[in-house]
Amino acid sequence: MRSVDEHLADILRTVRALAPLELELERALGTTLAEEVTSPVPLPPFDNSAMDGYAVRAEDVEAASQGPVTLPVVDDVAAGDGRLHALGPGMAMRIMTGAPLPAGADAVVPVEWTDGGTARVVIERPAPKGNAIRLAGEDVHAGDAVLPAGTRIGPAQLGILAGVGRRRVLVRPRPRVVVISTGAELAEPGTPLSPGQIWESNSYTLIAAVRQAGGEGYRAGIVGDDAAGFMEQLDAQLVRADMVITSGGVSMGAYEPVKEALGPLGTVRFEKVAMQPGMPQGFGVVGEDEVPVFALPGNPVSSFVSFMLFVRPALRKMQGLPAEPAPTVTAVTTAPLRSPAGKRSYLRGTLTGQGGVTPVRRQGSHQLAALAEADALIVVPEDVTDLPEGTTVEVIPL
């Protein structure tokens, strides 16, 4: 049997980062920057007011600590005002938040410290030099890098891209991932179950996991246990896929469509990986474009765990992100645990919030409700079979 680490290493050797492309900002959420982004101007681009109030010379309002000071209001500066303003000694200008600071002014008195006058203003408190002024370049200097290549673009990153004037940006796109479920027993949720059937669930889990990992998931529906039908569906889907995930049809049964269809191509390997759940695994490439294909086991917990261990790092690499395994934390077990010899186990557990982790009671690979109860996978190394309560373990928070 291959180890989890060997299988992952094989996958990461094969999978490549997607080619960068230019996208409009509106479409860039969730993609990864493929360029360093610099600012052509300082931010803020000019000294401006942080508050609605009066631009003054600080020395002219110093005396307000003794009693009110009255200054003539010589002009009004609104945000967006492009005129040149100069403030002479002993004068004030009404100014709004974001408006350029008039030359000669070195402080802003918030309107709350005044009588709000428009011809003359009575100032009740002194404002020190620099008060309520935002200086040019205090966030970013002209030419500064604001985002390095490899940054995942979220809402704040979109904001700074627009803030430095970008309309388009060079990114690695979200990988398009097609999920094909196989199994003659599978019925669409929302339709009645015939005898022997179960509702298809893996594609919903897998597509959600793809989206959380930064990809775009497409559900290709259900294919029965027929290799030709599977191949037909795969061919039809390849045109829109950067990656294909299949579930089911990879173990030792008489009807294993995925293995039957992909095995003979010679580009997809099926093997046993020393893990529980998720032992039967297939991985390789298909089609002219050598699209990576993950043939995951059909048991619902197995396919999800396989996703976390193998597909997620591959998706990260495709996006130009570090292909690190799922992050782990340590926790102390609150109950004894068992694990098969020679396999790395990923047991389902719930974090206690006080540094503990409690295994859920049902640990079968088919027990989807137990998976839904869990918020962590407890990692038990290959050489450990019995873990007493109180052992420190690695867990993957879900």
Ligand SMILES: Nc1nc2c(c(=O)[nH]1)N[C@H]1C(S)=C(S)[C@@H](COP(=O)(O)OP(=O)(O)OC[C@H]3O[C@@H](n4cnc5c(N)ncnc54)[C@H](O)[C@@H]3O)O[C@H]1N2
């Ligand atoms: N003789 C052996 N039998 C099995 C072995 C083995 O080594 N020797 N391995 C077992 C293990 S471990 C796993 S995991 C499964 C993997 O089987 P397949 O990948 O071929 O998956 P199926 O047989 O198609 O399905 C397994 C199980 O999962 C249910 N399933 C499948 N697809 C879905 C779906 N989309 N949504 C919900 N549930 C699904 C399916 O009904 C089966 O119950 O093989 C063991 N057998």
Ligand code: MOO
């Ligand atoms: O590998 Mo299977 O996933 O144990 O149920």
